Amino acid sequence: MSTYRIGIDVGGTHTDAVVLDEAYNVIAEVKATTTEDVSSGIYDALKKVVAKSGLPAEEFRYAMLGTTHCTNAIVERKRLNKVAAIRIGAPATTAIKPLVGVPDDLRAILGKHLYIVGGGNEFDGREIAPLDEEGIRQIAEELKGQVDSVAITSVFSPVSTDHELRTAKIIKEVMGEETVLSLSSEIGSVGLLERENATILNAAIVDVARSTADGFVKALEKEGIHADVFFGQNDGTLMSVEYTVKYPILTIACGPTNSLRGAAYLTDKPDALVVDVGGTTTDVGVLVGSFPRQSSLAVEIGGVRTNFRMPDIASIGLGGGTVITIKEDGSYQIGPESVGYRLIEKGLVFGGDTLTTTDIAVAAGKAKLGNPELVNHLHPNTVDKIYAKMVEMAEDTIDKMKTSSTPVPVILVGGGSILFPDQLKGASEVIKPENSGVANAIGSAISQVSGQIEKIFNADELGREKTLELARNMAFQQAIEAGADPDQLTLIDLEEVPLSYLPGNATKIRAKAAGGLLSERENIQS
Amino acid sequence: MRLIGKKEIEHMAIGAALLGTGGGGDPYIGKLMALQAVEEYGPIKLLSPEEVPDEALVVPSAMMGAPTVMVEKIPNGEEAIAAFKALEEFLGQEIYATMPIEAGGVNSMLPLALAARLGLPVVDADGMGRAFPELQMVTFYLEGVSATPMVLSDEKGNSLLLNTIDSVWAERIARKATIEMGGSVMNAIYPMTGRAMKNSSIHHILTLEEQIGARIEAALKNNKQPINEILELTNGRVLFQGKVMDIDRKTQDGFAKGTAIIEGLGTDLDKSCRLHFQNEHLLAEVDGKAICITPDLIAVLDAETGMPITTEGLRYGARCIVIGMPCDPKWRTEKGIEVAGPGYFGYETKYRPIEELLRKEEV
Numbered sequence: 001m002s003t004y005r006i007g008i009d010v011g012g013t014h015t016d017a018v019v020l021d022e023a024y025n026v027i028a029e030v031k032a033t034t035t036e037d038v039s040s041g042i043y044d045a046l047k048k049v050v051a052k053s054g055l056p057a058e059e060f061r062y063a064m065l066g067t068t069h070c071t072n073a074i075v076e077r078k079r080l081n082k083v084a085a086i087r088i089g090a091p092a093t094t095a096i097k098p099l100v101g102v103p104d105d106l107r108a109i110l111g112k113h114l115y116i117v118g119g120g121n122e123f124d125g126r127e128i129a130p131l132d133e134e135g136i137r138q139i140a141e142e143l144k145g146q147v148d149s150v151a152i153t154s155v156f157s158p159v160s161t162d163h164e165l166r167t168a169k170i171i172k173e174v175m176g177e178e179t180v181l182s183l184s185s186e187i188g189s190v191g192l193l194e195r196e197n198a199t200i201l202n203a204a205i206v207d208v209a210r211s212t213a214d215g216f217v218k219a220l221e222k223e224g225i226h227a228d229v230f231f232g233q234n235d236g237t238l239m240s241v242e243y244t245v246k247y248p249i250l251t252i253a254c255g256p257t258n259s260l261r262g263a264a265y266l267t268d269k270p271d272a273l274v275v276d277v278g279g280t281t282t283d284v285g286v287l288v289g290s291f292p293r294q295s296s297l298a299v300e301i302g303g304v305r306t307n308f309r310m311p312d313i314a315s316i317g318l319g320g321g322t323v324i325t326i327k328e329d330g331s332y333q334i335g336p337e338s339v340g341y342r343l344i345e346k347g348l349v350f351g352g353d354t355l356t357t358t359d360i361a362v363a364a365g366k367a368k369l370g371n372p373e374l375v376n377h378l379h380p381n382t383v384d385k386i387y388a389k390m391v392e393m394a395e396d397t398i399d400k401m402k403t404s405s406t407p408v409p410v411i412l413v414g415g416g417s418i419l420f421p422d423q424l425k426g427a428s429e430v431i432k433p434e435n436s437g438v439a440n441a442i443g444s445a446i447s448q449v450s451g452q453i454e455k456i457f458n459a460d461e462l463g464r465e466k467t468l469e470l471a472r473n474m475a476f477q478q479a480i481e482a483g484a485d486p487d488q489l490t491l492i493d494l495e496e497v498p499l500s501y502l503p504g505n506a507t508k509i510r511a512k513a514a515g516g517l518l519s520e521r522e523n524i525q526s
Numbered sequence: 527m528r529l530i531g532k533k534e535i536e537h538m539a540i541g542a543a544l545l546g547t548g549g550g551g552d553p554y555i556g557k558l559m560a561l562q563a564v565e566e567y568g569p570i571k572l573l574s575p576e577e578v579p580d581e582a583l584v585v586p587s588a589m590m591g592a593p594t595v596m597v598e599k600i601p602n603g604e605e606a607i608a609a610f611k612a613l614e615e616f617l618g619q620e621i622y623a624t625m626p627i628e629a630g631g632v633n634s635m636l637p638l639a640l641a642a643r644l645g646l647p648v649v650d651a652d653g654m655g656r657a658f659p660e661l662q663m664v665t666f667y668l669e670g671v672s673a674t675p676m677v678l679s680d681e682k683g684n685s686l687l688l689n690t691i692d693s694v695w696a697e698r699i700a701r702k703a704t705i706e707m708g709g710s711v712m713n714a715i716y717p718m719t720g721r722a723m724k725n726s727s728i729h730h731i732l733t734l735e736e737q738i739g740a741r742i743e744a745a746l747k748n749n750k751q752p753i754n755e756i757l758e759l760t761n762g763r764v765l766f767q768g769k770v771m772d773i774d775r776k777t778q779d780g781f782a783k784g785t786a787i788i789e790g791l792g793t794d795l796d797k798s799c800r801l802h803f804q805n806e807h808l809l810a811e812v813d814g815k816a817i818c819i820t821p822d823l824i825a826v827l828d829a830e831t832g833m834p835i836t837t838e839g840l841r842y843g844a845r846c847i848v849i850g851m852p853c854d855p856k857w858r859t860e861k862g863i864e865v866a867g868p869g870y871f872g873y874e875t876k877y878r879p880i881e882e883l884l885r886k887e888e889v
Contacts, residue, residue: 092681095559095603095639122708123595128682155599192598193558400843405771508594 004055005062006227007445008045009258009438010034012068013279013321013341014415015041016441017049019060024265024446028053029438031415033341038069039212043219050223057224062517066232066254066444069212070205074252074302077105081148083203084113086139087196088163089120089155092128098153098196103303110200113147115139119163120155123456123506128155131163133170140174150175151203153184153196159456161185180206186247189454190508194307201304202249209248213241228517234310236261236291236443237450237514240483252301255440256283257292257311262443263411264290266433272409273398273427276439277416279321280338284314284397287411291492291514314397320416321347322357324386332386334393348374357419360386367418395425402426413439450492450514451478459507468494468509475511484515527577527647529569530736535560535638540742540833541735542634544756547823548837549806550631550657551593555600560635563603563642570638571647573623575729578649578720582622585613585717586653586666587637590678590700591710596632602681605712606640609679613714616675616687625649625723627664627716629731630657630806636712651727653716655854656823659805661697663866665856666716669726676700676715680707728854734759742832752832753847762851763884765810765817766799767792767829770844786840788848799848801826803837808871810848815883818850819873821857821866822880825849850880 003022008015015034019027030048035041042065050057073079085098098114099107117139118132143150150171154163164183172179182203188195217229230238232254239250259276263269270290276283286293292311299310317336321343325333339346339354346352348359349370355378361367363375364387375383402408410427412420413436422430435442453474457467472491480486493512530538539557542550564570578584587606589596614621624644626637629652641648653664661673673693678700679685686703690696704711718726737759745752756762768788775784783804790797794812802809807824810817818824826835829845856862858879864870867877 089599091602091604091683093600093602095601096555096562100558100562120599122599123592124709126708128599128708158598190594190598192600193555399769400845403842405842 003061004053004059005064005445006046006049006060007064007441007443008042009066009232009255009440009444010038010042010068011255011278011440015045016438017045018438018441018445019049019053019055020442020445026435026442027055029435029441031437038067038072039215042067042216046219047223050225060225060227062230063216063220063225063227064230064232064238064444064447065216066258066440067212067251068255069208070248071252071301073205073208074201074304077109077302079208080109080204081207082112082146083110083149083151083200084139084143084147085110085115085151085153085196085200085203086136086167087116087153088118088131088167089128089192090116090118090132092120092155093192096193099200101193101305102197106302106304110204113143121157121160121163123156123159124458125160131166133166136167136170137174140171144175149180149182149203149206151182151184151196151199153192153199155192156190157183157185158190158454180246182206182247187249188307189510190456191307194305197304198249198306201301201306202247205248206245209245209251213245217241230447232258232444232447235294235450235452235512236311236447238447238517243482253310253313256285256313258443258447259283259413259440260285260287260292260311260443261290261447262439262441263287263413263433263436265442265446266413266435266439267409267411267431269409269411269431272411273401274411274413275394275398275417275420277412277414277419278319279340279343279416280317280319281315282318282394282397282416284401285311286401286403289492294493312401314401316393316397318357318390318393320356320358320419324355324357324360326355326382330382332382334386334389357390358416360390361419366421369418390419391421391424394420398424399426412436448514448516449479449482449484450512451475451480451482451484452510452512453478454508454510456506456508467507468496471509471511472513475513479513479515483518484513485518489513489515527574528572530572530638531564531569532561534736535564535635537739537743538638538732538735539635540739541737542630543834544738544825545634545655545731545735545823546630546657546834546836547806547825548803548835549659550628550633552597552836553632553635555597556632556635556639559601559603559639560642563639567642567645570641572732573647573649575649575651575724575727578623578723580719580721582720583617583619583717584623584625584649584720584723585610585621585714586625586627587640588627588633588713588715589636589710590713591704593632595709599681599708599710601712603639603643605679605681606636606714607644608683608685609677609712609714610640610644612677612679612685612687613675613717617717621646622720623647623649625727626652626732627666628652628654628657629728629735630654633657634732634735648732649723649727650732651723651729652731653727655728655731655857656821657806658866661700661715662693664716665728665854665862666718666726667693668856668859668861668865669722671716671718671722671726673716675717676713678703678707678711678713680711682708728856746831753827753849756827756832757849760823760851762849763880764847765824765850766790766797766812766848767794768799768846770840770842770846773840773842782837784837788846791845801848802873804871805837807837809868809873809875810850816875816878817883818880819868819875819877819883820871821853821862823851823853825851852880
């Protein structure tokens, strides 16, 4: 019975791939260069890691991919779908039309078919106005043949999804069952404009997601592999291909998340700080119960303000390829330029002509790499000063991400993790796990399936305990629908925020549950 | 009189975040409403208070309810107009101009959107010079201006005129009605004559906001630290610099209350600052001694960018600079301290002006 899995993660510099066995042991790992089209780099990594594992094609049961296709499409404004956006909320909300506040170039691409129709809900679930079904039917007639996909956002849909669902039904009746729809209640939380923006972006990248998924499946088939394919999403859990092509926006920023998850797995530390040192940047994230802590602030993607769940990551321009300039007066500058993946030709210790952070670490005797004699000419005092500054930059970032002054375990991962010493300020211990260079690909491979809800509840109605229980069950249900095994679900996040100026103890509750794939257990049992 | 357009609105929004002293609601929604209104209806007339005739009717405009609701159920812009029309009808007099009741947070922006739509001038003044959570915490109230008659209007077209015996009743009924109307309404409130406005408001506060925003933006463009510029504009003083070490927050009676401990860095090394907040920052103590007390203003700024940090945004590890700014003299009266001083918020400290507290500190 086939039980091996492939995990691939696309980074800015490298595309990493691993093969794991049933017990998640690393059988093979490779690093390929990330290509401009992203896809060929993925195929390259896939081919290499399969070859390196020496396993026959039929041994692979799962393939997990964490990719940057969707992020790139938005940032580069390329390959975006023709979209329409329908907001349900009139007579409310018209003082700010859809996409106001979005950069002009993106607004020109996405803002050709914008509508606001009657409907939507109040914070307590009452209707603001009845849903304007006739208006929606007319809009759908108008849109026939004009757009590829439609974004639907209803006021307070995180409280009641009814109007979004009814709108979706009408549009499909008129435009055809195959019409691709994005519902805001599936994407973001309270905060209409941010959720609407994320929903419109989602609608704009459905084709990119579709071709990425198709391409990956075909590339696997070319290797003779018929595996179940999953995509990583930014909360550290998996989505089926079917779900990914519906909600591709959730793949954004899955890279840092995969590193965090991989680090948790490699060290068996569910609560720790993870420092991922790449070629160009160092990203610091926080693990809470093996999952990334999520940001509570509005997140911008390609200049668009959104509010959907994203890992809370602090990033600094300090990686293994970061360029160091030493001036004549002995002063120096670290970055922000980086030689990236060309470190192995450009770095001094590799015989190149550019002084990098890696050279400093070698000169300071902290890393063994390349030819140390090639950095002998550097003044030891200067080297020590620069190295101390590099460490300080990392320590400062670590400190900013901590929630208290208590020392916590720090896990160093990524290709550039050799830069840093075995002791860091604020760390109870510094762990550099084996295979840490491909922690992201491992994180991608071991991901679980999750379900999340975020809603405003009236805590006075059921009482606090029962309300939390209800929220928990709703999250479980979501996870089961996403393919999780009902018997091994755990609640990984529960957050309640009481809302000021509202009666009935109105409370915003976010609950998230995750568990292994249902098919996985069947597999193990059989 | 001068005209204000998009650029001025952008700047005012930055200034509004600073004068929000950590609360007041994110000005973002208000800013976008004002920007769209200006795009559709043209620039806004900003009047200096002295340009308003004594007998003219001036009516402030504000949102009431939960900012959390407003970011989801955005207004349609007609609510504030309906409230104004209803009040005009009741008073039998045309409204000459509008103004914000508070310069901090979202309420500083909303009158701008209304003004653009109605072609009504905005007076360069407000009733707080900062942000506060309750209706009576305005200088209008200190000078005996009544909150009523007031009108609440929702986006559905409902308007409610309140003519109550005092402002306690106004607050009580308005809060209940706001919930029924959907949790966030616009109101026309504290109607007053031009004379009363001049006497009871804090003058030139919108211009101050705009200047603060313009200076912060310019400094950021040049990669400079804008804090000195902010201090110069507001007569402010740096109270403390350091790093947030601990935050203790809870929600009580509908308000986000709590304290933050900031450990000193640089010149404040080995000192500790305790910040007390209730939606807004209200009291700052260094090593147990009060150094800035409400109604004086306290703002926490990001040490790198100089951008204001809200009470919700405070978190461990944030490098920050705490600044204090003197409030308007209207607040430093017996009634002012009674309405918005430390005692009202439940702090035992007696109010003393920031200048006096810092002078002692220096001795």
